[in-house]
């Protein structure tokens with residue numbers, strides 16, 4: 001079993017760190033929030049009150065942080081990782097961040113003698129707690145092999161997507177497609193209803209016809225056809241529109257850098273930005289339905 005320093009014990013990281021404890025690893029847990037650290041200590045992790053004062057060597061550092069600047073500050077700033085972390089320690093960043101930062105941080109770590117992979121996840125808090133996340137991993141094949149056993153303890157699918165940064169590429173391209181398909185599904189169900197075709201009948205037809213997609217069959221944005229979908233609980237997330245907007249913005253930034261036209265991705269970003277400015281980005285991302293039918297709460 002290995003010794004792991006886990007940094008970032010929020011909605012996602014807390015469940016992931018607990019699964020590493022359950023797998024028998026010696027997990028040292030750090031977050032800027034003392035409460036989050038204390039909760040992990042209750043689950044069997046060793047609390048790390050301050051990274052600066054951490055004196056131990058570990059086999060692996062895992063981060064699960066909000067965005068690129070947080071990840072860069074941990075891996076590249078002089079006040080980032082403890083000086084006791086020895087060369088050769090494996091770095092795994094599971095945060096969803098911009099491709100450029102992932103590549104820059106990963107390349108810098110490799111140059112300093114630390115194997116690094118970017119390993120963003122698909123799946124929400126329930127998957128983090130249940131150990132059923134999907135990991136999309138960027139990095140050298142040999143580094144991927146080193147990271148895989150740890151990722152296997154936190155997820156059910158682990159894919160090698162190619163060199164550094166390609167995990168983030170897979171993640172933002174997948175979520176851009178998801179955002180677009182969800183908006184299309186919302187538009188189709190809304191139009192059907194307006195024209196007198198009820199949601200269940202349209203679902204029965206379209207889910208076996210060429211309009212079928214995950215947003216419809218697993219997450220139907222119209223209440224009724226898929227009982228577990230957020231649409232049946234007034235669009236409580238699930239996967240919040242704010243999180244979808246974050247990923248769509250990352251996709252748009254990357255598209256500009258790559259000079260890749262993504263007109264529907266840009267529209268999708270703008271629609272979720274409208275939800276944000278309406279103060280409705282705490283609803284599930286399938287709540288675009290509320291935007292279309294005019295039922296968003298007034299600010």
Ligand code: NAD
Pocket residue numbers: 007008009010011012013030031032033036064065066067070073074094095096097121122123124125239243246
């Ligand atoms: P969160 O805001 O709940 O947790 C982030 C944690 O990082 C917080 O506890 C915060 O205190 C801590 N933190 C910030 N800066 C730190 C630092 N320098 N050192 C130590 N701790 C620090 O976020 P989350 O929902 O857990 O998401 C984490 C990442 O996972 C994000 O990149 C997000 O996009 C991605 N993600 C989230 C979901 C989801 O459903 N929540 C799904 C897939 C991917």
